[in-house]
Every structure is written in structure tokens, then in C-alpha cells.
Amino acid sequence: MFDTQLFKDNLNTSWLGHNFFYFEELGSTNTYAKSLNKADSLQGSLVLADKQSKGRGQYERNWESVPGENLTFSLILEPGSADRLTILTLAFSLAVADVCEVQLKSSAKLKWPNDILVEGKKIGGLLTEAIFNGSALERLIIGIGLNVNQKAFSSDLRDNATSLSILTKEDYSREKLLTAILTKAEFYYRLWLKKDIELIKSINKRLIGYGTWVKLDINGCEKEGEFKFLGINENGALVVLNKDLEVDTFSYEQIRIYPV
Ligand code: BTN
Numbered sequence: 286m287f288d289t290q291l292f293k294d295n296l297n298t299s300w301l302g303h304n305f306f307y308f309e310e311l312g313s314t315n316t317y318a319k320s321l322n323k324a325d326s327l328q329g330s331l332v333l334a335d336k337q338s339k340g341r342g343q344y345e346r347n348w349e350s351v352p353g354e355n356l357t358f359s360l361i362l363e364p365g366s367a368d369r370l371t372i373l374t375l376a377f378s379l380a381v382a383d384v385c386e387v388q389l390k391s392s393a394k395l396k397w398p399n400d401i402l403v404e405g406k407k408i409g410g411l412l413t414e415a416i417f418n419g420s421a422l423e424r425l426i427i428g429i430g431l432n433v434n435q436k437a438f439s440s441d442l443r444d445n446a447t448s449l450s451i452l453t454k455e456d457y458s459r460e461k462l463l464t465a466i467l468t469k470a471e472f473y474y475r476l477w478l479k480k481d482i483e484l485i486k487s488i489n490k491r492l493i494g495y496g497t498w499v500k501l502d503i504n505g506c507e508k509e510g511e512f513k514f515l516g517i518n519e520n521g522a523l524v525v526l527n528k529d530l531e532v533d534t535f536s537y538e539q540i541r542i543y544p545v
Contacts, residue, residue, distance in 0.1 A: 286353060287335050292460040301360065301471040302463075304330040310352075312339040314359040315414055315428035326361045326424060333358040333463075340430065343399060343412055349442065354434040356459050360427045360470070367415065367422040369477070371521035374399060374413045375488045376477050377427050380469035381409050382491055384462060385431075388449055395491045397523070397542050401431075402493065406447035408432050429466075433457050482519065489516030494542050501525065502541040511545055 289307050296302055304327045311317055311334035318332045337357050340348035350357050364373060375395060382393035382401050385408060394402045401409040409431040416423045432448035434456050449457055476484040489495050494514045501508040512525035512533070522534040
């Protein structure tokens, strides 16, 4: 079971994770975070469950995680405006990737839009959900799943999923890993607020395919030709160069990037 006291003793953030909701079992931490009333869902609130019975992933998929072995949690943010949210989600992915890398010999990469990969296999993923009041963004829920101590995956996932433990043959304190992630995430959140270009540069360096020729799938259709992937710009739009050396940007489309 997650040791909430050990977590609190190690937490050294200024605000992120201070308002903490822990559950042995929950449907989905994202769903719970969304259901909280305004008074409970303070900026930086953390919802963590040892077991999710209805863990949700991107594209309406399920998120599978062996109870008690991994990190499955959601953070509640009040970023004020709905601008540049892509960058904010990537900033949190970067925080997770940084913490993974400290434990690993291999690098942890970001796969557009929200996956974290090590040695070509998925170790974690993010599911960001925005709650609007009319046209105003009320709060943002960033749900994070990180495979930590899980030793095996179902046959569906086996070829494409990994965990810190599989990669290093070690076991990890989930409590300490989480405090490290929150420290990094709080730092990157500050850079995001300041519109610091260093954040964009750090994200781009970690994006799989950055600076290479790739194929694009846009809203479910493969786009003809090959494109040089130039990463994200300061607004969070995805930037590519086509073979005629024209620059295209994509902001709202569902995009997938494939190596050529
Ligand atoms: C993905 O890669 O598809 C995103 C996975 C996100 C999973 C996390 S686990 C905690 C939070 N609660 C959920 O139901 N989903 C996210």
C-alpha cells in the first residue's frame, strides 16, 4: 500500500501535492478529480489510488495497472487560461521523463502527444482533461500513469510496455518517486507560467522524431508525403517542414507521428 506518511515526509514542493486525497481503490483518479467541488479542488490538489477499477487512457482506452505496484494519480491545476495547454501537459510529461532518467541508463523520450517511452516501450502516459465554465477554463486535470514496480504485462501490452523495475531489476519507493516528480513538475509549471523558451527547448529535445523526417496521421488520415518534425512552437502548435520547404503548423488536430 502507498505510504502516505512517507510521501508527506519527503514532499518538498511549495504547493503541488499538498492537498492530498488517497484511496486504496477508486474508479479513476481523473474522474474523481473532476467530480470534486470547487472548495476541495484547490490548485495543486493530488488524487492518488493504489488500484483503479476504471483507469482511463487516451483515445477512450483503458489504463491497465497492477494494484499497488505503480503510480496512478491526478493533479488539479488552475492555469487561468486555456492557452498553451499542450505545452503544460508536455511539461508534466517532461517531469516524469526526467525522474525516470535519473533511475535508468537509457534516456526517457516523449512521444507526441502524451506518452513516455524508454527503449521504444511505453513506461507512462498522461491524460489531460479540461473543465470549462462556459468559455472559461475552470480547472485542468492532469492524470499520470507511470509503470514502476510491475514485473509483467498482459499479452496485449507485453511487446509495447515496460516499467522501471523491468528495465533495472530493482524495486522503487513509489512515494519518493512521486515527490521527485512533483518537485520537477512544479519547477516546469513555473517556467510555463513565465513563458520561458527553455521549457520549449527541453521538451523538443525529448520529443521522438524531433529534427527528423516523419510521416503524419492527421485526424485519422495519413497525410501524403514526408515532413521534417520541428517540434512545438511557443504556442504549443506542432511545426513541420514539408518537402517544398514550406512550414505547416497544427494546433487542434489529432496528430500521430511515425518514423519514416
Ligand atoms: C495514456 O497513455 O493513454 C494515458 C494514461 C493515463 C492514465 C492515468 S492513471 C491516473 C489517471 N486516472 C485515469 O483514469 N487515467 C490517468
